[in-house]
Amino acid sequence: MASRTDSDPVQLAAQLARLQGYLHQDPDNVRLLADVADAQLQLALWDAARSTLGRILSLTPEDPLARYRLAVADHSQGLRDVAARSLLALLAEGHEHPVIRWRLARCLAEAADWPGVCSALETPPLDQLPANLLDDWALLQARAFHHQGSIAQAVSLMQQWQVLCGERGLPLQGRCALATLLLDNEQAEAAAALLARCTPAEIQTQPELSTVAGYLALSEGRGSQALGWFQHSLSLSAGSARAKLGAGLAEAMQGHSDLALQSLKAAVALSPAHLGSWHALAWVQLLAQDLDGAESSVRAALNQDETFGESHGGLALILVLKEQPDEARRRLRTALKLNPQGFNAMVAQWMLANHQTVLTPDVLQKLQQAFEGHVETSNPMLAALLKRWHAH
Template structure:
């Protein structure tokens, strides 16, 4: 790094004497990027474009500088028109990368679509495509793509990690476990491994541990994820699930509140947050959680059922009965609706019995990301 900075400063000195030299301009931008100094790279790229407007190479470098600074919208503004004029695999990947961070997953996939059969498709490019398809709800297509490129990507930890999470969400638990373990082993073996590349593998490992009723291992994995990325909502939801099933309601609420902060549209986490508040006797805030789930999608029976439980406990009998009817109309097996009926019938007046019945309800449902909660609750004595 010292040598790199010395080269950069020397080149900037030369450029000061010859500011129109396009080779020197390119060199200082590239050295700035290599040094990880995005602000410097943007400044030099803008200076180059002031002298050579619409130069494709300087525009591409400006886009890279914005990516380095995590200025995703600015990168898109530069790279999208550039790619339209100059179709190129690497430009498409950079644009798709920015789209992915903006949550524009379909746009990310579309940017790479013309290059799906390119022989030079690298592991990071395949990984991006797998992630985009996963977020688009195209899990089977993502798995098929990962399988097709496994031979030349199987030594890439980030690729294996992304593939493991897709397999987990698709219910392919054995394959998910194998891929997660391989990704974590590669990261552990690398002298200068990038822990961030293993993030999805850690999420998968934590979710699998939770499904195996190994709460300590699950918590350890989710905490590893959050040490790398405190904004990772799935891990907050996983921690909240573990705490809820241990009846650690204060921690469950705090963790699930973080989960919905980072995943505000994830209905399963809102349900869990609602139940954690309901079990703590916080009826108004439980009502707010179930109401938010309803506003996200009114076609989930358990959202109506959870709200009906709160209404029943608050003495709003007519509202609760209407909510039960709606819940059962959407899902004849809605256990939250059945539970609301029990509240209305006075079968849950005893607080201890209420807690046990509520935990039994949770035990029959799937966790926020597909974990089977039944065995977990059983292990914690919620019978």
């Protein structure tokens, strides 16, 4: 279902004029109508294309190519759901051309229906795709896996894509996606190696790469450098929740609690489903002795996902600090059942066992010492934050 016409706009317009001249002599010629519609779509003449496609479908109502092209016009004019229904109908009838699946996946991605995107792109495998679809298809499929939390699956897909790219290597957007995936898959060394293979200009011009550079610096305790990268990333993409979160963590590490709170509140507003942002905000609020604010943040995380043990552990810790030990113990049992190694639950346990109800610098130092190995491994940024705070 690929285009049969030249992509140069001037040549396309001239060709369209010729085709319309022929069509004037033979108005019911379906092949001519299809060529006219193809040229109109490529020139973004959506209304004209819809009219031409309507004429084709009045002559041949089941024409799959005309129906696909009408879905393209619908999608391009913002009628995403209409387009998706048409594309699903074509697939249900057995029309399995990859461009149909690709267009459907794009519609579903715009609706943030990531399971639907994964389903749409499930077949064919990457090595059976037309060459002109490979990069866009693989990138969207990897993004969809990432959005669903299937990070290992996304990394595996990216590795397949990289092999298929051969000597040309992954395109820049693919390297951006892979760097973020490696970081989220706790493969910081691999992410750093990938970043080292990018040019300085690529890192400077791609907000995703700048953000990865920021998190790598943050994990090594280089808060000032990290903040510089996050601020640069935000100058390129102001709506990046990931960069806002990083900026908040970097500001907190440097002791700028007010700025950190502003950045972290912006991060959760941009991405309310990201539990890690709520927890980062809650910890900065805890360290600033804002127990009510921290509780509100943890409860917001629980509203997103009641099965996340760290949220229950965070609430248990807050209840300890609010001197509600019985409620804290009840919440702690839930936290430990969901995640026996959860850092928040372990801190709550320690606070209860040591009869502590205030996160003083001395208590923070003891916590940092008690859980140094665990927190350094599970959350190096939080470890650096605790270390900075008890020294503040």
